Amino acid sequence: MSELKKIDLDARELEHPKPLEHAIKALHELDDESYFYMLHRKNPIPLLDMAQEQGFSTLSREDDAGNWHILVAKNPAIALEELLRV
Amino acid sequence: MFNQNGLSLDQAPPISVVFRFFFSGALFGMLAGMLILLFGTAIFDAHSTEAVILTHTLTLGVMLSFMFAALFQMLPVIAGIKLTAPVQKANRLQYPLILGVITLLLAFETAIPWLYGLASLLLGGSIFYIVSVMLKNLFELVHHSASSKGMVIALLSLALVIILALYMTAALSGAINGTYFVQMREGHYSFGLFGWISLLIISISFQVIEMFYVTPPYPRVVSYYLPITLLGLLTATFIAGLFIPSSWVVTDILLAILLTGYALLTLVRLTQKKRPLSDATIWFWRLGLVSLIFSMLTMVITLFVDNDLLKTASYLFFSFFALSIVFSMFYKIVPFLTWFHLNSQGYFTAPMMHEVIHPKTANKHLYIHLATLVTFLLSLYLTPFIYPAGLLTILSFGWITYQIYHAWKLYKHTQETGEKFEMGNINP
Numbered sequence: 001m002s003e004l005k006k007i008d009l010d011a012r013e014l015e016h017p018k019p020l021e022h023a024i025k026a027l028h029e030l031d032d033e034s035y036f037y038m039l040h041r042k043n044p045i046p047l048l049d050m051a052q053e054q055g056f057s058t059l060s061r062e063d064d065a066g067n068w069h070i071l072v073a074k075n076p077a078i079a080l081e082e083l084l085r086v
Numbered sequence: 087m088f089n090q091n092g093l094s095l096d097q098a099p100p101i102s103v104v105f106r107f108f109f110s111g112a113l114f115g116m117l118a119g120m121l122i123l124l125f126g127t128a129i130f131d132a133h134s135t136e137a138v139i140l141t142h143t144l145t146l147g148v149m150l151s152f153m154f155a156a157l158f159q160m161l162p163v164i165a166g167i168k169l170t171a172p173v174q175k176a177n178r179l180q181y182p183l184i185l186g187v188i189t190l191l192l193a194f195e196t197a198i199p200w201l202y203g204l205a206s207l208l209l210g211g212s213i214f215y216i217v218s219v220m221l222k223n224l225f226e227l228v229h230h231s232a233s234s235k236g237m238v239i240a241l242l243s244l245a246l247v248i249i250l251a252l253y254m255t256a257a258l259s260g261a262i263n264g265t266y267f268v269q270m271r272e273g274h275y276s277f278g279l280f281g282w283i284s285l286l287i288i289s290i291s292f293q294v295i296e297m298f299y300v301t302p303p304y305p306r307v308v309s310y311y312l313p314i315t316l317l318g319l320l321t322a323t324f325i326a327g328l329f330i331p332s333s334w335v336v337t338d339i340l341l342a343i344l345l346t347g348y349a350l351l352t353l354v355r356l357t358q359k360k361r362p363l364s365d366a367t368i369w370f371w372r373l374g375l376v377s378l379i380f381s382m383l384t385m386v387i388t389l390f391v392d393n394d395l396l397k398t399a400s401y402l403f404f405s406f407f408a409l410s411i412v413f414s415m416f417y418k419i420v421p422f423l424t425w426f427h428l429n430s431q432g433y434f435t436a437p438m439m440h441e442v443i444h445p446k447t448a449n450k451h452l453y454i455h456l457a458t459l460v461t462f463l464l465s466l467y468l469t470p471f472i473y474p475a476g477l478l479t480i481l482s483f484g485w486i487t488y489q490i491y492h493a494w495k496l497y498k499h500t501q502e503t504g505e506k507f508e509m510g511n512i513n514p
Contacts, residue, residue, distance in 0.1 A: 015361060017426070
């Protein structure tokens with residue numbers, strides 16, 4: 001697999017529902033060579049549900065500081081666990 | 087509109103459930119405006135039939151409809167509760183509620199005994215039904231947040247409000263002799279204003295102020311203990327008040343201190359938001375909180391100084407406290423739900439949130455709402471101002487009615503003509 005493109009979003013200081021709005025936009029841009037990496041102060045269950053229903057693979061994990069790291073990829077071959085920065 | 091404990095898409099109620107409660111609430115708001123035009127300043131005498139009719143149009147018709155719209159939407163969000171068959175449950179609440187409010191207003195106007203009986207049946211049955219459904223779901227929760235606990239307490243208060251109301255309607259219809267009518271009335275509006283309306287707003291604010299405006303969270307001592315303290319205070323005083331009516335004086339002072347403290351804390355929290363941008367929803371919150379402070383201040387003064395104008399001002403400010411917060415939540419919920427439901431259904435052409443209700447539209451409503459408050463206050467001294475106040479009330483709720491209609495039209499239009507996409511297939 002060639003170099004993966006990361007679509008970054010730090011949503012920790014965005015007011016609801018901007019994080020969800022930006023994240024859905026970002027999902028539209030995903031292809032087989034890219035993945036989405038979001039930092040958020042909550043675990044965005046609606047986004048993860050929506051992404052999973054559309055066949056994306058997802059991963060969310062809370063770090064020690066209470067920030068949530070959310071990873072989404074369209075290509076199921078992308079190993080999200082390896083891309084996690086926690 | 088989500089919490090970290092989990093909201094799944096299929097937990098959210100159909101958009102129509104939320105919208106139609108907002109819609110009926112807005113129509114009752116327009117009716118309230120018409121009643122103000124009809125009754126004039128007679129509404130300022132708290133013991134007049136006119137004031138009682140208007141109060142119940144606002145509390146039952148407007149506030150209860152708006153608050154149940156918010157509860158149907160927020161229970162899955164804040165507590166992670168899935169209400170099964172939400173449309174059926176909404177039907178069982180909404181139709182009897184609308185009929186019950188109209189019947190009760192007619193009963194107040196005509197004093198026909200069987201109308202009180204019918205109103206009691208319709209309102210008592212429907213509200214008890216939905217309160218028991220919501221409480222049952224809340225009691226089954228394993229992990230409670232401060233907000234979900236607060237909702238339990240607010241719903242328990244609502245149940246008490248209805249029980250006391252049933253005693254009063256039974257007395258008014260002549261079914262019982264009503265020995266404790268005065269004490270029950272005191273409890274009815276104290277539990278209604280402080281235990282139900284204030285507590286529900288406070289409980290929801292523990293979650294939404296932080297989430298909507300990215301502020302530091304409320305101190306744990308406030309979010310966990312304020313709701314139960316308020317309910318405990320109201321309950322203890324209600325029981326004591328059966329024997330010592332003057333005990334409400336002490337409680338009113340304590341309530342004023344607690345609610346003013348909450349309002350000041352929330353105002354401070356809103357200054358601590360991380361982003362400097364402000365929209366109409368935050369100003370609705372500020373206006374509501376400042377109104378609450380004025381309401382409490384005037385209420386305390388009237389405990390020591392017999393002044394009818396101040397008493398009326400206290401009721402007015404309290405109404406603007408509740409309505410301002412309700413309007414703020416409306417402008418957050420309606421665009422979000424329209425956009426979110428369409429997106430989750432996969433519509434590529436779903437309107438953006440600002441296309442459902444533009445921020446400038448909410449700003450204009452804020453000015454109308456402010457003008458309504460000012461004209462009401464002026465009408466305390468210059469009675470003809472009651473007529474512009476009535477007209478502005480109709481305009482304010484008419485504005486809301488149009489926004490719901492517009493959002494619903496956009497929603498249906500997108501469903502009928504919009505392009506659907508599978509996000510996973512956009513870029514093959």
